[in-house]
Amino acid sequence: MGEAPEDAGRAPIELDEAAAERLLELTSGEAAPCFQCGVCTAVCPWSRVHHEPFSIRGLIRKLQLGILEEDELPWLCTDCRQCEAYCPRGVHVPAVIRALRQMLWERREVLPGLPSVLWSLVWNGNPLSQPPSQRAAWAEGLELEAFDAGRHEVLLFIGCTSSYDRRAQRVARALARVLRAGGVPFGILG
Numbered sequence: 370m371g372e373a374p375e376d377a378g379r380a381p382i383e384l385d386e387a388a389a390e391r392l393l394e395l396t397s398g399e400a401a402p403c404f405q406c407g408v409c410t411a412v413c414p415w416s417r418v419h420h421e422p423f424s425i426r427g428l429i430r431k432l433q434l435g436i437l438e439e440d441e442l443p444w445l446c447t448d449c450r451q452c453e454a455y456c457p458r459g460v461h462v463p464a465v466i467r468a469l470r471q472m473l474w475e476r477r478e479v480l481p482g483l484p485s486v487l488w489s490l491v492w493n494g495n496p497l498s499q500p501p502s503q504r505a506a507w508a509e510g511l512e513l514e515a516f517d518a519g520r521h522e523v524l525l526f527i528g529c530t531s532s533y534d535r536r537a538q539r540v541a542r543a544l545a546r547v548l549r550a551g552g553v554p555f556g557i558l559g
Contacts, residue, residue, distance in 0.1 A: 385435045385436065385437050386435050387435075388432075388435050388437045388472065389432070389433070389434070389435030390435075391472055392432050392435075392465070392468055392469065392472065395468035395471060395472070396461075396464055396465050396468045399460060399461050399464050399465050399468075400429050400432055400433055400460065400465045401433070402458040402459065402460055403426075403429045403430070403433065403456075403458060403460045404458060405426055405429075405430055406426075406457060406458075407424075407426045408452070408455050408456060408457060409425040409426055409429070409452035409455070409456060409460075409462050410423070410424050410425045410426045410427075410452075412451040412452060412454075412455045413425055413451060413452055414447070414449060414451065415445050415446070415447070419445070423442065423445075424442075425442075425446075425452055425462060428440070428442055428443070428466075428469075429460070429462070429465060432465065432469060437472070437473075437476075441480060443466050443469045443470050443473065444470065444479070444480045444483065446463070446466045448463050448466070448467075450462075450463055485498075495529040495532070495533065496529060497529055497530070497533050497534075499529075499532075499533045503532075503533065504532045504533075504558060505532070505557060505558065506532075507527070507531065507532055507533075507538040507541050507542065508541075508542070508545065508557055511542060511545055511546075513525075513545060513555075513556070513557050514556045514557070515556055515557065515558070516555075516556030516557060516558060517556055520554065520556070521554050521555050521556040522553065522554045522555065523548070523553055523554065523555040523556075524555065524556060524557070524558070525544065525545060525548060525555045525556070525557050526557075526558060527541040527544070527557075545557075
């Protein structure tokens with residue numbers, strides 16, 4: 370049996386010891402206990418809908434080895450924490466993902482549209498570049514009050530998408546009606 374050519378059609382993987390040490394520093398060793406069982410990938414909602422290989426387990430292994438590659442996977446994580454809830458070793462995967470994002474940000478390796486979304490958060494208070502003055506427009510006609518801790522037991526915070534996206538506004542309006550019908554004293558962000 371002959372040996373495979375040295376390059377075998379793939380570029381050699383470069384190990385980045387400094388990146389591995391930085392990850393260890395940022396996460397206090399969170400990735401170390403991972404033994405590659407794959408539960409994180411199995412319970413990840415993104416792995417169920419993403420059409421390309423999507424492996425949190427693979428990402429963690431690469432990080433353990435100090436392999437830092439351009440990849441959109443760290444930016445797709447929604448921080449739902451399913452992986453953390455089911456991990457038999459107690460690895461706090463979201464903390465590792467956040468540390469990786471920080472490292473990529475420091476290296477200026479981010480998804481093309483991400484900086485504009487982040488600046489929109491700074492300037493507008495939402496990632497959708499919508500005017501803050503329109504945040505409560507979804508509640509027009511419902512006669513809802515702005516939240517006051519002295520009068521309201523519940524703050525109905527519907528988030529940015531439900532505030533600005535017309536399709537999602539129907540859900541927010543329905544929830545407000547349910548709370549009102551149930552006699553729950555609530556207010557919204559004004």
